[in-house]
Amino acid sequence: xxxxxxxxxxxxxxxxxxxxxxxxxxxxxxxxxxxxxxxxxxxxxxxxxxxxxxxxxxxxxxxxxxxxxxxxxxxxxxxxxxxxxxxxxxxxxxxxxxxxxxxxxxxxxxxxxxxxxxxxxxxxxxxxxxxxxxxxxxxxxxxxxxxxxxxxxxxxxxxxxxxxxxxxxxxxxxxxxxxxxxxxxxxxxxxxxxxxxxxxxxxxxxxxxxxxxxxxxxxxxxxxxxxxxxxxxxxxxxxxxxxxxxxxxxxxxxxxxxxxxxxxxxxxxxxxxxxxxxxxxxxxxxxxxxxxxxxxxxxxxxxxxxxxxxxxxxxx
Ligand code: G3H
Ligand code: 13P
Ligand code: ZN
Numbered sequence: 001x002x003x004x005x006x007x008x009x010x011x012x013x014x015x016x017x018x019x020x021x022x023x024x025x026x027x028x029x030x031x032x033x034x035x036x037x038x039x040x041x042x043x044x045x046x047x048x049x050x051x052x053x054x055x056x057x058x059x060x061x062x063x064x065x066x067x068x069x070x071x072x073x074x075x076x077x078x079x080x081x082x083x084x085x086x087x088x089x090x091x092x093x094x095x096x097x098x099x100x101x102x103x104x105x106x107x108x109x110x111x112x113x114x115x116x117x118x119x120x121x122x123x124x125x126x127x128x129x130x131x132x133x134x135x136x137x138x139x140x141x142x143x144x145x146x147x148x149x150x151x152x153x154x155x156x157x158x159x160x161x162x163x164x165x166x167x168x169x170x171x172x173x174x175x176x177x178x179x180x181x182x183x184x185x186x187x188x189x190x191x192x193x194x195x196x197x198x199x200x201x202x203x204x205x206x207x208x209x210x211x212x213x214x215x216x217x218x219x220x221x222x223x224x225x226x227x228x229x230x231x232x233x234x235x236x237x238x239x240x241x242x243x244x245x246x247x248x249x250x251x252x253x254x255x256x257x258x259x260x261x262x263x264x265x266x267x268x269x270x271x272x273x274x275x276x277x278x279x280x281x282x283x284x285x286x287x288x289x290x291x292x293x294x295x296x297x298x299x300x301x302x303x304x305x306x307x308x309x310x311x312x313x314x315x316x
Pocket of ligand 2: 022081082178179180181209210211212213214253254255256257
């Protein structure tokens with residue numbers, strides 16, 4: 001069942017965070033649904049601009065609709081990840097997405113407000129909710145490239161003004177993370193002081209943490225042992241998720257870790273069976289491993305075991 005992120009956040013706020021997982025293909029989708037049902041968790045499917053054009057947005061939509069039919073107990077939101085204004089309108093008008101992210105964080109403050117407000121007005125007119133972003137993460141996003149040196153944490157006073165002026169439904173804040181597999185090159189970590197100050201100014205308002213992959217070191221070691229070259233890869237300690245959730249972080253974005261599972265499974269499968277050229281044996285392993293990965297993440301997020309309570313809330 002497709003719901004808005006707003007409904008999911010209402011249940012989660014202050015207690016746990018909802019996992020927001022990016023998908024690009026059929027195998028990821030199968031693993032995602034199975035993993036969330038196995039762990040009884042509500043979830044958010046994230047679709048980036050790159051994912052929409054990898055095969056085609058229509059193909060991705062059809063895969064998700066198929067999964068919704070196949071797994072009728074699943075409760076999830078369909079969300080555009082890091083959208084520009086044009087892509088937001090495309091998703092809002094598609095009738096399929098329940099949530100969009102407008103990422104105008106590379107623009108000056110006033111321009112970010114102006115663009116975000118336009119998207120909020122268009123989305124709300126159709127019952128769709130909007131995530132916006134303020135501050136700059138390190139790493140590379142879809143259409144925004146920011147060097148680690150320029151990474152800029154969200155200013156709490158600006159966050160308060162931004163939310164009041166735009167009417168957005170949730171806010172992605174830069175609190176020390178970056179996208180990809182190489183986070184925290186220096187002595188960085190999560191800035192809980194910044195999250196706490198934003199929560200104080202915006203009590204009850206859902207915050208979003210991007211760049212939250214943990215980049216497990218055993219996964220990196222297995223990839224490297226099977227021919228990969230990911231030396232120095234490092235991520236966020238998943239043990240910090242619950243603390244962030246208590247401070248109002250209700251959505252935690254994870255993509256890179258899923259790619260690492262895919263990479264490890266396929267590297268090891270072809271290394272261990274060099275005569276194989278059938279895509280299905282590694283595909284089957286991947287779907288199973290990806291489901292287990294999702295279920296484990298949901299334990300860290302605290303979303304595991306919440307599905308029945310969310311269903312009851314939706315019925316009430
Ligand atoms: O934040 C970006 C996500 O990891 C999506 O990545 O734009 O390569 O699909 P992508
Ligand atoms: P990671 O690269 O840490 O998985 O972050 C993903 C993300 O923020 C998607 O919007
Ligand atoms: Zn992101």
